[in-house]
Amino acid sequence: MIFNLIYRSLRQHALSTLVTAGSIALAAGLLLTVWVVKTQSQVVFAATNSGFDAVLGARGSKLQLVLNAIFHLEASPGNIESKDFEMIRRHPAVKAAIPIALGDNFQGWRIVGTVEQLFADIEPVTGRHYAFASDGRNFKLGAMEAVVGAYAAKQLGWKVGTTFKPYHGLAFDPKAQHDEVYSVVGVLEPTGTPVDRVIWIPLEGVQTMKGHNPLAATELSAVLLQLRAPTAGLMLNNQLNASGGRLTFAYPIGAIVADLFNKISWVDKVLTLVAWLVVAVASASVLVSIYNSMSARARDIAILRALGARRRTIFGAVVGEAAAIGLLGSVAGFAVFAALAIGVAGIIQAQTGVVLEPLKWNPVFWWGPAVFVGLCVLGGMVPALKAYRVPVAETIAPVS
């Protein structure tokens, strides 16, 4: 009977039901988005290493080095000499060493110089080698050829055969275009890593581009490293960071990125707090919405009581109505979440190349709606108590 009462009351108050459920949906969508993007980005960013264990670069911040060499964000802390590269390449603890050099862009898309080995030997994601879209291939050292990340190629509309002239610097300046013409020979399949946002050319292309400092022609921006064992990372960390003061060895990459998230955790906290406040306000709107209608409903409640409805039935029906509004709002909240989260994930991919999967299962998908419904039930208790106390005899009929 309670379900019947709830259904009929929701139907009778359809407009306020929809408006209140809509506010719950917006709040739920916001909270789910903040929560999922927060938790997933922490995990995904910390796991994003493009297949490398460590980065060797010029003396400076480890975080800046990782952001620059792995995420292709920020400026380079400086260059290292080719002898440093040779030193680390020959180190017995190093399994693979991939040099990178940067300093150019194409309309804001970063151009990075590297070696063929990157696309031939390295797995950007464990168990998956780089793959080229149909008719594409790796560039050849010494050639004016380029391999383009999937996202950059899609955004630029590039395919095999496209030619382009790089622009000097990491920031796009239309007046700073180089004369060299590069030809795209391969477009990478998506990897879901920052590699997707980069235009890759042979290392010496960046080093010897006209207009670059000839004295720095053998310098590198960083060396991406695969190690033979985790203990090697600790050993090199002690060896390189403690001595000399000329180099920075950033290891382990995941911990350095996690440290970034720790530093900006206050942003997460503020966003989460705001989202919870929105949910609390939306839940309060359930209370206000039902409570305000209680005076108008008092007569109906008295009639139902006169027909034999027990107080607890009426109480349960009002609480159930609040819960039903919470449930409706939560369900609709998933639609809001899907739209918001896909948009946010798109922005993150555009800015960093990291691909989030916001619709992948997250525990908040069950406890979030449970909390929303619980808060609505709490909000519904107040009007339910008012309904519980409706005096039947006084409300139902004039006494004669």
Next chain:
Amino acid sequence: MLLLAAHDLLKAFALPGGGTHRVVDVAEFSLVAGAQLALRGESGSGKTTFLHLIAGILAADGGSITLDGREVATLGEAARDRLRAETIGYIFQTFNLLQGHTVLENVEFGMAFGRGVDRAHAEALLRRVGLGDKLGHFPRQLSTGQQQRVAVARALANRPKLVLADEPTGNLDARNAREALALIREVCRENGAALLLVSHDEGVLGQFEQVQDFAVLNCAVP
């Protein structure tokens, strides 16, 4: 067979300035199953309170009410609610229909808290009171006479043993009042329900074979 008996029934209300005002003081009252009895009483004489006590809507301050073999006065509120849902039909002067619900739903609510909804029975009752073509209408779409017919059908929906009618024709014109009263009496008879009606209208009272003066029954000073 005795259906309803009241003995030394007392009910008083607290006054705003302190003290109490005794509204009902009925030494003895009884009604046999299937009987139709009218109580004559002026406004403010306590007859609605008397019906509320019988229906268990109000708890008595003293005395006893036995309905269908069960003592009403000593029952807890939830048990009185259940007894009312299963045993009593109530017709109000102001109809007290649920305005947001259809005619059929109103009648279904009359049975919902007792033995459960029986849609076929609800539809049959509405056809019986001449509203078979108004099942999906809302009360506001009906005339006052038709609304009282819905109230009659609802009062009979839970197959009650006793129907309480409080000035059931008070809001109707003479013709509708006559028709409504006849309908109430017929439908109660057909369903084997006893009828206890209170009214101050001599035109209504005149149609009953059994009429008692509530002022005689009730020793409380109005």
